Amino acid sequence: MTVDSISPSGSTSPASSGSSTSDGTPIFLGIDVGGSFVKMGLVDGGGKIHAQTSVATKILKTPEGVFEHAMKFARDRIEEGLGQPFSLSGVGLAVPGVLDTQTYRLREVVNLPGWVDRPLLEILVDKCRRPAAVVNDANAAAFAEHAKLGLGRRSLCLVTLGTGIGCGIVVNGYPHGGDHGCAGELGHMAIRFGQDAIPCSCGSCGHLESYAGAPGVLSRLRSAYALHTGSGGVPAWLNEDTTPRELADHANDGDIVCLRVIDNTASYLGQAIGLLGQLIDPAVVLLGGAMTFGGSGTELGTRFLNKVKRHIQKTTLVQVGKHMIVDFATMGNDAGIVGAALVAQQNARRETLSNTEAQLNP
Ligand SMILES: [Zn+2]
Structure with a gap:
């Protein structure tokens, strides 16, 4: 799915985006929203999940509720320690339904009444203060399988x-x-x-x-x-x-x-x-x-x-x-979390590259 990224105000790269921890290995938060459950996980650049959980969608209800809960989960797990220091470097969101790829609003979706026509990317950046990406859940899963197979520039x-x-x-x-x-x-x-x-x-x-x-x-x-x-x-x-x-x-x-x-x-x-x-x-x-x-x-x-x-x-x-x-396919239910996180990583890399280019060619 086509994705895009927005940097939080004042941020020019993932490294400068204000991690909740001291510097560490980049890790990405993947959020996979479904009609029944919201799944979330911390995923490293190689696609390995270091922590994950799920919460009933009806408890968190709105995008704001989901993003606040997910960020608390990420901060808590990173601060508790995951075997090594990690720095939260981006957040990816996977959603079902018809996602407008220009405005990042859901045009149509079943069982998520509080999510229709909301500016998801803007809300995500506002709540998470990290480089962010929003992607359709089918494409998130495909991206995870693609990464697992190491397909690089192939389709x-x-x-x-x-x-x-x-x-x-x-x-x-x-x-x-x-x-x-x-x-x-x-x-x-x-x-x-x-x-x-x-x-x-x-x-x-x-x-x-x-x-x-x-x-x-x-x-x-x-x-x-x-x-x-x-x-x-x-x-x-x-x-x-x-x-x-x-x-x-x-x-x-x-x-x-x-x-x-x-x-x-x-x-x-x-x-x-x-x-x-x-x-x-x-x-x-x-x-x-x-x-x-x-x-x-x-x-x-x-x-x-x-x-x-x-x-x-x-x-x-x-x-x-x-x-x-x-x-x-081999990734099953974790594909949405992993794919969302890896799309966030891809966007963060593209953003870093374009910032570097801008510095070299002012
Ligand atoms: Zn038909």
């Missing part, structure tokens, strides 16, 4: 599969959000057209999410059971509360209808990732989220991944599909 997409389908994008080493904060809306990419295209939750038709988002998958599963001769119709376990995990369990038990629906899901996903690949040509695409059908190290997850790869290769130029590494 990565992190596709998150669940009720919706999101995608964090890092292009040539920088998070990419787009001008309207909507880059990476892979779930709303059209993969089917015409009268047969399934309606999407957004009001349009034929979007990936209506085929490969969890509700779309379960809907296809119901249809498949109804049509499959000998299946005995829609089974009792399949209802609106059925999880992707249950679907995977039945597939693992040899249910042919479940297996076929998972294969078709891989096909739809492979087509959409193929389109993404043609556009961005990333070195790596990772799959994460709740609907990876067991994921890494499982037979079903591997089958799903291989079918996704096959469909990517079938629908892309050889040079794109052949070289693209497709695998499962």
Whole structure:
């Protein structure tokens, strides 16, 4: 996601931004805001978390409440000692929803009523008095995975599969959000057209999410059971509360209808990732989220991944599909904290570089 940085008033570099401790190794505060919990952690420049906690979002409520709590957490942990002296050198914030990348206001977000249309970057700088960055949570997670893989100036997409389908994008080493904060809306990419295209939750038709988002998958599963001769119709376990995990369990038990629906899901996903690949040509695409059908190290997850790869290769130029590494994400729930902190670090470095340039070329 596109990010930006603002220095606190009077500060020209991270080193001069008034740490709460004596000089030490730079450390960055990552804050990952969700509808249920706010996660926060102190992360060093290599992406290692030295301390972390989470608080219910309904307790902290507003951006001001979250930032004040997070700064107290950071100051307290650094003062207690984390095995070595650290200096808080920047703060990164990851938020869900549509983040305007020019004003850093959330245009749309679910379950965060006190956060809509607030100038998040300004409030963050005011409360934290450090170089700061605000980034969409999908891009924060993608940036963390990108850093873990040491991809440098290469590009990565992190596709998150669940009720919706999101995608964090890092292009040539920088998070990419787009001008309207909507880059990476892979779930709303059209993969089917015409009268047969399934309606999407957004009001349009034929979007990936209506085929490969969890509700779309379960809907296809119901249809498949109804049509499959000998299946005995829609089974009792399949209802609106059925999880992707249950679907995977039945597939693992040899249910042919479940297996076929998972294969078709891989096909739809492979087509959409193929389109993404043609556009961005990333070195790596990772799959994460709740609907990876067991994921890494499982037979079903591997089958799903291989079918996704096959469909990517079938629908892309050889040079794109052949070289693209497709695998499962590995960072899980910590990716938002780490990514937010590392984006703050990237911004602090860019700020230092531009200050140095200005001094050399006044
Ligand atoms: Zn849609």
